[in-house]
Amino acid sequence: MGLKIYNTLSGKLEEFVPINPPEVKIYTCGVTVYDDSHVGHGRSLIVFDVFRRYLMHLGYKVKFVRNFTDVDDKIINRAKSECTDFMTIANRYIASYYRDMEAIGVKPADVEPRVTEHIKEIIELISKLIEKGYAYESGGDVYFSVSAFPEYGKLSKRNPEELEAGARVEPSEKKRNPLDFALWKSAKAGEPAWDSPWGPGRPGWHTECVAMIFKHLGETIDIHAGGLDLVFPHHENEIAQAEACTGKPFARYWMHNGLVTVGGQKMSKSLGNYITLREVYSKYHPDVLRLLVLFTHYRSPLDFSWEKMEETKKAYERLRDAVLDLELLKNFPTVEASGAPHPLFEKVKEAEEKFFEELSEDFNTPASLAQIFNLVSELNKIKKSAFERKAITTQELSAYQYAVDSILKHVKGIFGILEDIKPECQKVQKVETEQEKPFVDERLISLLVDVRDRARKIKQYELADYIREELKKLNVILEDTPAGTKWKVQR
Incomplete structure (x- = not known):
C-alpha cells in the first residue's frame, strides 16, 4: 500500500518516495522558547509525532530532527523584563517544553538542536551565500538578496513583484530591496552577540533552520514539516537560502498542518487568546487532546473550545x-x-x-x-x-x-493513545495531572471495594454507601454490575 501525502510545494497529492529508502529524513520547526507551549504548538507536535510513528510502522527508518530557537527578540525582551539573561529564559522554557511533551505523549526527536550551539555552521552558511552572490553585508548586518534567486515564492505561490509592492523597510534597516531578509543582525547594546566576519551579532531566524538541517540531515531531505503559518516567509526563505547555496532541491515534500483557532481567530500569544498545554492536561487526560487533534484532518483548521x-x-x-x-x-x-x-x-x-x-x-x-x-x-x-x-x-x-x-x-x-493500558492484563496505570495526584494504590481501592461488597451481603447498607461516597470524593467511581463491582477513576 503506497503512502500519499499532500506536498505544499507542488500543491498536489503525491506518492511518497524517499530519497534513500528505507531511510526517511524529516525536519520539523520547533518552538521559540520564551513562554509555555500552547495548544497551537501542541497540534503540530502531535500531528507529526503520529506521522512519524506511522512511517515507522510502515517499516521506514526515520531520522527526525526538531529544533529549539533559543535566541530571539522575544526571548531577549522577556529576559529584559525579568532583569535576567536570555539563556535563563531559554533554559526555563525548554524544561517546560519537555515537561509538556512527556505529558501529552510526544516522543523526543532523534536530534533536538539549539540555535546557540550552531553559530559556527550559521556563519559558514552565510559566508557561502555572500561568496556566491546571494547575500551582502551592510553596516554589520547581512541580508539575502531575494532578486538574486529567481524561484523565490514557489512554495507560497506568491509573486515577488506583488510582495515587493506591499513590503515596508524600517528606518534602521539597510536593505537594497524591501523583500531582502536578515541572515545576520549586528549587535545591539545589552543583547547577546557572537563574533563573525561582519562584526559581533546574532543569526537571523530564517537562517538557523537551514544550517541545522545541513548539519544533521544533509543538503536534501525527504520531508520538511511545520505549521501553515510558517509557509511564508519562514519556509520560503529557507528554500531560497538552501537552494542558492547548494543548487539542489532542499526538501522533496513539504507538509503543513492547519492552524488552531479560538472563535475563528488564530491562537497566538500576541493576541492573548492562547491556552497552554499545561492548562489542558491539568483538566483532562492527555489522550483527550490527542483525540481532539486527530479527529480533524491535519491540513484543516481546528477551532479549539x-x-x-x-x-x-x-x-x-x-x-x-x-x-x-x-x-x-x-x-x-x-x-x-x-x-x-x-x-x-x-x-x-x-x-x-x-x-x-x-x-x-x-x-x-x-x-x-x-x-x-x-x-x-x-x-x-x-x-x-x-x-x-x-x-x-x-x-x-x-x-x-x-x-x-x-x-x-x-x-x-500509531496514535499514542491508551498507552497506560497494559495489553496482557488490561489494567490501568493512572496518569498524574496537576489537579489529580495519586491518592491510593489499586490494591487499597480493591480492598475497599471488597469490604463494601461484604457489607452489602450482610445488609450493612449504611457502611456500603459510606464507602461508595468517600471513594467518589477521591474521584473513584463504583459501578455495580451482574459480574461484580467495577471501578474507574473519573477524570
Whole structure:
C-alpha cells in the first residue's frame, strides 16, 4: 500500500518516495522558547509525532530532527523584563517544553538542536551565500538578496513583484530591496552577540533552520514539516537560502498542518487568546487532546473550545471503557457455542484494512479513527447483550478479545493513545495531572471495594454507601454490575 501525502510545494497529492529508502529524513520547526507551549504548538507536535510513528510502522527508518530557537527578540525582551539573561529564559522554557511533551505523549526527536550551539555552521552558511552572490553585508548586518534567486515564492505561490509592492523597510534597516531578509543582525547594546566576519551579532531566524538541517540531515531531505503559518516567509526563505547555496532541491515534500483557532481567530500569544498545554492536561487526560487533534484532518483548521474537549472526552471514555470492560466480561458466566465464528472477526479485519487505507491517503486520521469507533460500537453491542443475558458466549468473548487486541495495537502503536493500558492484563496505570495526584494504590481501592461488597451481603447498607461516597470524593467511581463491582477513576 503506497503512502500519499499532500506536498505544499507542488500543491498536489503525491506518492511518497524517499530519497534513500528505507531511510526517511524529516525536519520539523520547533518552538521559540520564551513562554509555555500552547495548544497551537501542541497540534503540530502531535500531528507529526503520529506521522512519524506511522512511517515507522510502515517499516521506514526515520531520522527526525526538531529544533529549539533559543535566541530571539522575544526571548531577549522577556529576559529584559525579568532583569535576567536570555539563556535563563531559554533554559526555563525548554524544561517546560519537555515537561509538556512527556505529558501529552510526544516522543523526543532523534536530534533536538539549539540555535546557540550552531553559530559556527550559521556563519559558514552565510559566508557561502555572500561568496556566491546571494547575500551582502551592510553596516554589520547581512541580508539575502531575494532578486538574486529567481524561484523565490514557489512554495507560497506568491509573486515577488506583488510582495515587493506591499513590503515596508524600517528606518534602521539597510536593505537594497524591501523583500531582502536578515541572515545576520549586528549587535545591539545589552543583547547577546557572537563574533563573525561582519562584526559581533546574532543569526537571523530564517537562517538557523537551514544550517541545522545541513548539519544533521544533509543538503536534501525527504520531508520538511511545520505549521501553515510558517509557509511564508519562514519556509520560503529557507528554500531560497538552501537552494542558492547548494543548487539542489532542499526538501522533496513539504507538509503543513492547519492552524488552531479560538472563535475563528488564530491562537497566538500576541493576541492573548492562547491556552497552554499545561492548562489542558491539568483538566483532562492527555489522550483527550490527542483525540481532539486527530479527529480533524491535519491540513484543516481546528477551532479549539472547552465544549469540544468535553465532547472528545466522552468519545475517549467510550473507547477506554470498551477496552477495559474486557476484564469485566471475562468474569461473566460463559456459554459454549457452536457454529461459525462470530462476525466481529471479519469486521475487525475489514476495519484494519480501511484503517491503513485512510492513513495512507494523505494521513487521514479522522477517517481511520472512524474505523476504530465502529469497532467500539460492535463491542458495546456484545456487552449490552451479555448484560441482558447475564452471560456471554465463548464466541462473543473471543471476538471481543480479538477486537480489543486490534484496537490497542493500532491506537497505542500509531496514535499514542491508551498507552497506560497494559495489553496482557488490561489494567490501568493512572496518569498524574496537576489537579489529580495519586491518592491510593489499586490494591487499597480493591480492598475497599471488597469490604463494601461484604457489607452489602450482610445488609450493612449504611457502611456500603459510606464507602461508595468517600471513594467518589477521591474521584473513584463504583459501578455495580451482574459480574461484580467495577471501578474507574473519573477524570
